[in-house]
Amino acid sequence: MSESVWILGTHMTKFTRYADKDALDLASEAALGALADGGVTIHDMDILASGTLFQANAGMGQQLQHQIGQTGIPVYNVSNACATGATALRTVIMSIKAGEAEMGLAVGVEQMGKMGLLAGGSRKAEENVYQPSGRYGSVMSVDGILGTETMPGVFAQAGMKYAYENDGVGFEQFAKVAQKNHAHSTLNPLAQYQKEFSLEEVMASPMTSYPNTLLMCCPTGDGAAAAVVIGEEMLRSLSKEQQQRAVKISASVLTSDPYVESGQIQSDVNTLTRNAVDAAYEEAGVAPDDLDLVELHDCFATAELIHYDNLRLCEPGGAGDFIDSGVPFRDGSTPVNVSGGLISKGHPIGATGIANVYEVSTHLRGEAGDRQIEDAKVGLTHVIGLGSSCGVHILEAAAN
Amino acid sequence: MSESVWILGTHMTKFTRYADKDALDLASEAALGALADGGVTIHDMDILASGTLFQANAGMGQQLQHQIGQTGIPVYNVSNACATGATALRTVIMSIKAGEAEMGLAVGVEQMGKMGLLAGGSRKAEENVYQPSGRYGSVMSVDGILGTETMPGVFAQAGMKYAYENDGVGFEQFAKVAQKNHAHSTLNPLAQYQKEFSLEEVMASPMTSYPNTLLMCCPTGDGAAAAVVIGEEMLRSLSKEQQQRAVKISASVLTSDPYVESGQIQSDVNTLTRNAVDAAYEEAGVAPDDLDLVELHDCFATAELIHYDNLRLCEPGGAGDFIDSGVPFRDGSTPVNVSGGLISKGHPIGATGIANVYEVSTHLRGEAGDRQIEDAKVGLTHVIGLGSSCGVHILEAAAN
Amino acid sequence: MNQDSAPAPTEIPIVDYLVLGDDPHLVANQCTNCGARFFNRRNACAHCGGTNFEKATVANQGVLEAFSIVYRAAPTIPVPYVSAIVKTQDGTSVRSNVVNTPADPEHVKLGMQVSLTTYEVGQDDRGTRCIAFGYEPVDQ
Amino acid sequence: MNQDSAPAPTEIPIVDYLVLGDDPHLVANQCTNCGARFFNRRNACAHCGGTNFEKATVANQGVLEAFSIVYRAAPTIPVPYVSAIVKTQDGTSVRSNVVNTPADPEHVKLGMQVSLTTYEVGQDDRGTRCIAFGYEPVDQ
């Protein structure tokens, strides 16, 4: 049985669009911030894991070392779609559990700028001569012809499938998710957007991919987040204050999507989330009712709704009632995305899976200021990347 | 103290340029080959780590699962320049040591096609208006003006610095490295090139970056390699034959380049190799003299020569004498790159750090056919990626 | 050149799993071991790991299990269009567009019956017509 | 437009750590804690982690510690050229080209004394001249 693992320090940059900073500036700010928050330096680290998606082959971890300290430690550059940051964190945790490191740094960073909201292929206006290519023998980009490859559309369909299978779920329930998260964001100075909207405004905003309107989609943006992870034995050698502010990682789980019949035409985001959270609850000895706050992957409003069910926060099939009854609002019994969520806080992809750990840790430490959830003791973070990859962490406050 | 970790199965594709296969075909072939070699299936794996550089953000691990088996296990997509494959292997090893997995699969793959030999920037023929940008405030690409950014040139300089500091090292010594590896390659059917050249032919081939001629540079190419890794306890539950063919991973080390004064203008490839190999020798309880064969990172002939010294294979400063005396030839006392090395075997980047493990394992099992090093019991693999990242593994044959 | 002697423009399916002709339909690579169906070229089965596949005809009738009405897309793609996930009568999930009906939630309903249809989406420089497939609502 | 009134073409260094003027030289960001020198914009010191830097003038004289004569490069780059690593008299490593001497191993020798020089490498549409630096052999 390996020792328990803790968050010693954590930091996130404001999520926004930075004109005058590069990804390295953001990664440095987050890394130095997390180290300072933990009362340690890069020279105390035994491992560095760096998560970034668009610059995945750029050796961001080593670039960061060259900026803040080249100490010769092993560096892992990882990517896992929207679960990239969580994978970096997991890698450091794994290294400590393997006895290879006592303390390590995980950094997630992304600079997306104004790259536009949508994925999906584009067709050349004029083809030359049709020639089947690729694993589907396609003669042109099929995006928009054989269904959508855009993220708002894919997650719209994931939500609509839930609506097809369960009563009481429709456009209005999805819209309420965005209304909630935008309202929450007004208390978070690190959020990319901090503006409240009425349910009517959310529903009336320009349609992106029905039922997701523009205000129900996360923006692109830039940002970074970092966490210093430490094994229990080493933690006990540090100061009382460091120990009191440390946050226990009670569970850390990464899963991929097992085979399901429909998975070949649209990646399944449900089964692997259920598998991850069930393993995490068991590892932590925690039940959904024990959670004081949850930061889950609301890349689109439709996604948040189905994850209420996947994360066992509501009765099976009851996600519509769950949002209607106000439970996931910050004054409800299971506050979800009090940071504003990806929809308002932003979603610089590599940073997201550590930024949610920053958010929950900050509440568990009682340091969340205006948006503090009172007496928060246990929290859960969740990210999912299409393809698919899901990361779940359960965090607990240190005993006083 | 965590349990020891073993290679249960391993496979590599031929390295060449594949017109009709994609990276996924190559990764599938290597993965299925390694699984079959180990007598197991993807359903026995608890973790998958995938290493690829040029498609680092493409979720290659999950793509592979979708082709050969989606079982829900955690997937880590990693990249670390030319140490990418070794990093994937290390990730699986770490997971087993952490007690999170009993068996796992590491796959490295790259499809480079005919992308050309050289890195380095290119300048637009006409600039518009000079505008300083980036961290050096440069107004144009500086490649070819403020020195070279091409790999043959960078590694030429690394070799020439060694020549500056040590007697008996010059163009001829560097050329002998390539002569040796090309000669070795004629015995390896998986090598991209299998053609012998005289020392004179090596030296007279077109100059790429003095002192590296074309025949002293690794080619670009496509290929994949995979390894099934297993913990000792699980291994002992398998068949006698599986246990006998298993290869012990006596050491697995990953390092980055610590600060050195000159590191900011050209990444140091020496210190981190020395740090990695010293840690590996200690972890394995093995000395350089114990090695029956070595697969080291001969991306260019100049690189191999300096790594004789970095890996402690020769006396300090004695790499020139070492090659002159014939020690690293396959009939010498420390055969180096009997596979043909990167120079002849090829260097599909993500695959390289697992392909060298395949090579050494195959000798340790006594299954290397014409190129078998007799009675090989202990071998070492080494890769280095600029930036920098170094992976060293020491492997030992199972006791009979 | 005499127009009469010019070869008639040929057709090509947008993807190789669409079979044209008198009775257009989809064909899947079906694992002979577990029956899992895939539309793409395979190295092995994502479900059971089997490596033997046979061609299987996919039913043209199905039910609309999920959809999205897409308004924002790459510039060359006409919007709005209806992206859909259809479950065919033989239990195969297919992704394509819903066509031949207005792109609004009043006409596109979860659970409605749909049927495969084909239409031209472009021609190349040789006059070859690219044929795509979609699903249209079935009157009940 | 009267040529006389046109502003004289200005100069711009190819990188911001090259200082032009009467006595061209390089300037480094030097860590005030440990003295490590860097030519690029810094977030912190790669050696000691310090975050305070001061400008330090780098010596123009040095020794050729390593070089490569590059024959294959991107199409817009003239070859052969001599890429080099120079260690300056004050112990700073610099990467640049060796210039003003033939690009062959007979003229470019490990350990030879070199000195910084500047030259024009291009002009932009406004006539601004881009000035680069290199190292030339010093007669001894």
Ligand SMILES: [Zn+2]
């Ligand atoms: Zn099957």
Ligand SMILES: [Zn+2]
């Ligand atoms: Zn310093």
